[in-house]
Amino acid sequence: MTQPEQVTFPAARADATVDAVVARMRALDAVLPARDGVAVFNRVYLTVTEEIGRRLRGGEFPDPRAATALDVRFAERYLTAVDADAAGLRPPACWRPLFQLRRHPGVRPLQFALAGVNAHIGHDLPLAVVDACRAVGCEPADLEDEFEHVGEILVVLEERVREELMPGPDLLQLADPLTHLVGSWSLDRAREAAWAAARALWALRHRPDVAGEFTDRLDAVAGLAGRMLLTPLGHRTPRPR
Template sequence: MEAVLARMRALDERLPERDGVAVFNRVYLTVTQTLHRRIEHGGFPAPRTAETLSVGFARRYLAAVETAAADGHRAVPACWRPLFQYRRHPGVRPLQYALAGINAHIGHDLALAVVSACHDLGCEPAALEADFDRVGDTLVALEEHIREELMPGPDLLEVADPLTHLVGAWSLERARAGAWAAARLLWALRGSPGLAEEFTESLDAGVGLVGRCLLTPTS
């Protein structure tokens, strides 16, 4: 966990403050630090399981960052492409960047991280459900804080009306439920690699479409 935290902190120091990836990175760094503290202080009954899931989850985001830096935004998974493509758009607000990143990471990466953790730990998804729920509870608790911190204040209400409508249409709870269902389906398809790949590509594209909608310029 310390290694992924160090990479996120390095990104936080290197990226411009208003860069869309930097906005998401700050949010995700806070989430990962919170998870790390909870694991260290006994917040998870099976610390090794929780850490395996959390670290594998974080590495998928960091891999997208590295791929974009090396090969450009078109090379990253479809779910991440909108965030990297529009990361400097003047009409996109910080809250949109944060939610687009969370959408990509929860909607796509989390399902794949669960499946990878099951392979690494030699267990079924059901064995990870309690840790999955605890990770999700941490994310949900932080989502409200993120919205409050990044949503424009009352003095900008007229400008923010389209933003309020846009971000209100997305739900972390629904994204988390979808990720769990996708993970279970992918695990069930592990004996049919062609079908699993087809489903993963479809999941990636669908999450990317939602991300593009979340990044609709509002000013």
């Protein structure tokens, strides 16, 4: 299922800034229906990117140039997937479950948000680290502080997302399949795996055949996890009053 034709954007530029990718996410937010699964993730990611932009302006990153390169190239991979789907093309496997099930009435907002985060971290983040290293002229170890700083923001945001999109703890929630489904996915584990994958891809940069195969496997695994996170659960029964 594809987005309306008007939800299209020009290809991301090599000199794109954090403000530029924020503008593109805001444009998406303005045209997508609020319940659309991509819109749910986009709102989450827009909040993260706006926060990173504020912290960059506040001088909180040790190397602002490297942090900007990482953040922009990270965001561009998501936006490129959006562009591909809007054009009727096949986005990476990690994003396909979200685009295919974005309007499914049995998938809840928290599932859409986490499926997007899973795709973006499980596949896009390792590639963005390599992209940023090439752009800045450094190695992954030189970006580790920036990687960790971005990760800390993601952790805070994930906690906020779970609080806002998932009902508070009660006996009904403990029996809700959503509780068990989202509890099976860990942002911390995903970040650790992404960093290990980025280092492996960098080590394989002179072996494009092997690096390509490794990237395909990352994509497939993230897509499989995303499909499980988007298992339709139906609407939650309201708590009796």
